[in-house]
Amino acid sequence: MPLAFCVMVRIGFLFLLFILLLPLPGLSQQLPFADSDTVYFRGNRKKITIPFKLVHNLIIIPVQINSSNSLNFILDSGVKHTLITKLFYTDSLDINNAREIEVKGLGTGYTIKALYSAGNRLVMPGIEGKNQQVYVLMEDVFNLSTRMGMPVHGIIGYDIFKNFIVKINYSSQELTLYRPDTKVKKHKRAEEYPLYIEQNKAYVYGKVSQHNGDTISVKLVIDTGASHTLSLYLPSHNKLALPPKVMQAYLGRGLSGDINGKIGRLNSFTLGKYELTNMPASYPDTEAIQAALNLSNRNGSLGSDVLKRFTVVLDYPHKRMMLVPNRKYKEPFQYNLAGFELTTPLPGTNFYVVSNVIDGSPAKLKGLMPGDQLINISGRDCTELDLNNVLKLMEGRPGSRLRMQLRRDSKLINVDLVLQSAI
Structure with missing residues (x-):
């Protein structure tokens, strides 16, 4: 039977959003994971364009779950599962065959309770997905709506990226989705990079130049759901080092608690032929990212404060990414100087x-x-x-x-x- 519920609204700076959904030991064997959760175009289309809102460098798109009204979701390439993070008193949601579970993720806190549901219908303008898995968090741990200045109901990622070629035009704030068998014309200024898809996440290799003269190759997860430039995990590489001048900072929120760390400047970050200089990078505390350190030998993440300087094509089906610089490419990197x-x-x-x-x-x-x-x-x-x-x-x-x-x-x-x- 479907479970119908409403969550009453509770009145109560998003720099970095860490999402890593980790069912507790033994849970993965119990969950009825779907093997046919395809999202597809309704009608004989080859592409569709969806306007989005850009807040804190994060992409907000409209999504319906089953018979719900239109909900606001962050498009996050770093997250595998569709998450409902908060419902307001005007919202209702029917989900199928829900069961209560406990989940954990990045952060220094605790596990939280969630509802797991399979067999749901997902709808976006011109797009439909059946047999979708949804997690509903029982606690609003992210407080996305108060931090984003608008109602935000959830986070979606891999279900979109794995089924389409995704073009993100940050300048026009438009998301264009192409069928995987569509040949997307390569812009004459575009540079192409191989994507490494591991455990449902996309990785790219770049280079960081540090204050001590070291230039280090780093493997970064592409994370449209992080508003930062780069996040670097110091324990992941013996040559990664803090800059001489850093500030202590609250970096964001994980499923299991706050992410604290430091922010300092890199000499440069290079991705192919593009070099970005004097950019701030975040260095999360080891305790908060312990769960991510052993995943795919990653050295950190590449966030939207870099990605927004390009038109980005993420092509998971063909394991490639294309970048074309936009008018923001040469702008200096800014951050909150008021404190x-x-x-x-x-x-x-x-x-x-x-x-x-x-x-x-x-x-x-x-x-x-x-x-x-x-x-x-x-x-x-x-x-x-x-x-x-x-x-x-x-x-x-x-x-x-x-x-x-x-x-x-x-x-x-x-x-x-x-x-x-x-x-």
Whole structure:
């Protein structure tokens, strides 16, 4: 029998999203994994184009599960399973033959409970998938909606990438899916790279140039669900080293808890003929990534702050990737120089609250506190700014001023801080 349920809404900076679904020992033998979970075009089409939203460098697309209304999913090439992470009071979802399980993943915390369901129908504009596996997390561990500034219901990845040739145009914010037997015309400026598909994830080889002069070949999982540039796992290679100047940082969230670590700058990252210089990279703490260290001998992940500088073709069926640089290719790499993070307690509204203040940052020195509501920034009313615009103001050049008005309890506070680079 289908299980129908509604989850009541609970009001409560996404830099890095780690997703690694690991059923507990012995569970894989118990789950009835499907062998015919194909996603296909409805009608005789060779391609279809779907507009997407880009928030925090992450791709948001519409997806229906069974008879649900349209739900917002992050398209994440680093995740194998379709996850429902949160439902709101207006949402309902019917899933088939659900059973409760426990799952774990990256992070320093605990296992969590989820519902596992097979035999579901997945629908996107012009696309349908049958016999789909879905996991519904019983706890909203990612808080994606408050961090993304809009309702986000889940994460989808491998089910799309394995069945189509996927073209991501970050400039026009369009996703084009081609049938695997379609010959996709190669752009004259495109460079092609081999993809290594291992355990349902795609890997590519690149090179990092470090402060000490070492140039190291690294194997990176391609992760459209990570908003960073690169994440490098120090224990995975004896020559990987921290830069001399780093900052302690909250990097993101895994299924099993928070991911903390450090951020520092690389001299360069090279992928084929393309070289990106003076870019920040994240170095997660070993404890938080222990589950990933032995997977496919990976050295880290390649995230969307690099990918968004290209039009990207991910062709899993033919094990290749193509890149064409876009207008963002030569832009300098920016990150939050203000030293505080924002969430939106009411997703979909322009209502912003300070969620975290970094020690030693300009925001900390000016006395910002979690819970402060941001009213005005750089002379602009925050109710007129979406989250992307607010974050862009926090990523200005070092030395530029950020004038803000905040509300703490019933008091208005004026703050004038200078953006500073800690790395």
